[in-house]
Amino acid sequence: MKKMVPALAATAVLALGLSACGSSSGGSTNSASVDTSSLPALVAAAKKESGTITVYSQMPAASQTALDKAFTEKYGIKVNAVSLQGNTIYTRFESEARAGGSPADVLIDTDPTANFAEEQEGLLIGWSKSGVPPLLPDFPSQYVLKDYDVPLLQTIDTGFIYNTDKISKSELPTTWAELAAPKYKGLLCTTLPDTSIDNAVFFQVMLDKSGAGTLKGIGANIGTTYSDVLAENAGVGAGECGLGFNSASFFVQPMVANGQHVAFAPMPSTYYPPTVAAVNAKAQDPNSARLYLEYIESEEGNVVLNAPGSGSLGPYSPASDFPSPYAETPPSQYTTASANINTLMGDLGQNG
């Protein structure tokens, strides 16, 4: 028994130590009242809070950092940004909510259907209920995604990435049907519909506009498929294939600057994957969270994120910067694309 005491004591100390190493956050909710009667009132209310907000974000780190730096410089409120990709942002946020409360004050994500679903569950606050819209009377109404009650923060102009050693600018197609031509055999590469919902929607749009025959013809010309756009860009840059779908100019610009023989070109039809933002319904700093949302959706803040020539577009970008008029993707299109993945894969010849 005497010999057991030190061992048991050590175990108890370890358990206590683990608890002591824990943070005291993540469990409480802030019951402070929200004041969105005016921007100065919101700023004053925000400055009475902790002085730091936490943002869970799917944006590129460089974009996030630039945005947060500008916000902190303006209001003195620090931003603790946590970058989470794919579904981990929702898994983490919801798991934390189940565990007693998430430390995230704001979510910036790329799936408006998920955002809306969480709003329906009371985890996020919709744009119209946040109190922020009256503070931004000049926010372009066409960029409020009404089906999801969330504002557009950013989108990218998706297009072709092509290897200039394998395909010349004059050989680029102007319609999807052209890509079914034999001259493109083995030159095409892409990420597939089953790799992300955005890819599924992209191919669903192609199917709707051009028909199954075109999709099958394109599928026959695909030389290589990739698990993600990063690998696809690298493959095109190395010459593994000639023309890749669904890249973005902000991927291609650094590759060109680095001397790689690639270029960016618009596609015959474009799907604009939206980045949206919403406030945690149980944010620990609710006023600061709303102030952050107001800032990033204001022209002053949004231009930091979507500067001209950056390859990303926002609500205040000139209409001429959009390859085709921006259109909100309705929920039915996400649903259809998601349900149609096997058909899309089959038309592309990828179910073998």
Next chain:
Amino acid sequence: MSQITLSGGAARTGLSRRQAADPFSLVSLLIALVVVAVTVASVVTVVWDLFVVHGHVTLTPFEQAFADGNVLKPLRNTAIVVGLSTVFAVIIGGALAWFNERTDARMGLFSDVAPLAPFVMPPVAGSIGFAILFSPDAGYLNKAWYWVLGLVGIHTQHPLLDAYSWTGLIAVFTVYGVPFTYMMIAPALRMMDSSLEEASKVFGAGGMRTALRVTLPSVLPAVGAGAFLWIWIACSMVDVPLLLGTPHNINLLAPQIISLLTYQYPPDESGAVALSTIITVVVVLAWFVQSRILRSSKFATVGGKGSRTQVVRLGRVGRPVARIAMILYVLGTTLLPGLALLYISLAGSWRSSLTFTHLSLSQFKAALSDEQTFHGLINSLWLSLVAATIVILLAAVIALYVSRSRGIVGRLVDAGVKVPGTVGALIVVVGILLIFEGSPFFLGGTVTILLIAYVMLALPNASVSADAAVAGVGESLSEASRMSGASEFRTFARVVLPLLIPGLVGVWASVFVRTLSDLTASSLLAGTNNPVIGFDILQQSTYGSYATMATLCTILAIFSAVAVLGAAWLGRRVSRWTQDRSAAPVSAKQGA
């Protein structure tokens, strides 16, 4: 000096009543129960709501997961890739182990490190490296191949090796499997007393007969453990099949499971868990086979009297051939992919042709000068050191308890440590988040919660290796220690643990490397307050470039190499306590 004895029924001598009440055994049991409780709770927390609805068990997730038949092809593909890579990994790992431990082809520390070399390359890094070398059109080695053939007038579009083909995928899987089989088989061969083989030859058996009837059965638990461990890890491997299988539509089960969790909202957790049961069944079957080997086979254990190892001389031709084979193995599996990654780090991109005119360290400077990346690297290094050490200590204690326990408790503990880990890393991590994030622990956003996750993720696999290592340690030395008056704690610390170290250092290195490059726990538990390098790699995999990923992976590879070198050196040094290699070498032809 230690002696090798044959033990029927292995080291399972069972606990006497005195031992069962001993503080060490009680503490071992307590530790084991805590570990099992956390592991099982992590999984049950997530899984319960999926399969128990309104108090009733539902099999709907299984029906939905298997209804459309989409699982059959990935299942078949997984069986082919995992099965073949396991066979090849056992053959190659066993051959390397035999060269290093039983022949004069050994080349010092290089021989200890060479078979473990692939450990230094995280799977995501290795996959990129092999893609850069062996992409059918743009791969640098394939381009060299086409050029060489062109010199002799042969123009072909058949690459030397297509990284995206069945052959390429199985080859890369085998590369990652060899270290696991090697680190099980090599210590067993090292500990084995040559007198058994000598006796066989004295009675007229040839080299091959001796190898098959004496040597192989003596190390069968180690072979079984290595194969089992690799099957388990290979079934769950995501990075390699995702990068190398996707281009030619070779889809495996693990990426499909991950896709259910990460593809769309809401994540299909029930489908992912349902499909994971396939992996659970495979792992349980393999575990059952390994357990039968441990329980019923006669195999060599380390005992209390002197022993010696005689090496086989391979001769003037055999020795250089074996050495060249080892060097080519390191070159092909680790050095060349590593150099490919280093090149694109220095070049800034994967270029269509190799040029050396504008290489620079700008990528490394940018990575290391970034505060978050640097902080993440420091966190990852010490977390990996601590996690690896905790894991092997826990695994050793639990394995020892299980091996000595005769009753149902030991078997339940064994199952409790291993089986939940087959459900899927992401499920386990979500469970840890749910248990430890909020009340009463409030560990959210801390490095402690990361440490718990790393330990829980690594422990199931490590326990397999620990089982085999414990099985190789006979009871006679422990009994001698007790008879001399040492407590169980002292016996464990001064007798058992040193004998386990050679079998566990490889595990330590494996856990260190896998923790260092972990993406799963990092994706859900790391953040600005507790950054780790896996977090940065995930970022780069979405919005970065191959060059930035290659830079981070190269940095990881350097630290992993140091860890593997250190582990190999320690394992060899400790082994000298138990083996005398001063006996005269025996010619390979002797007794043939």
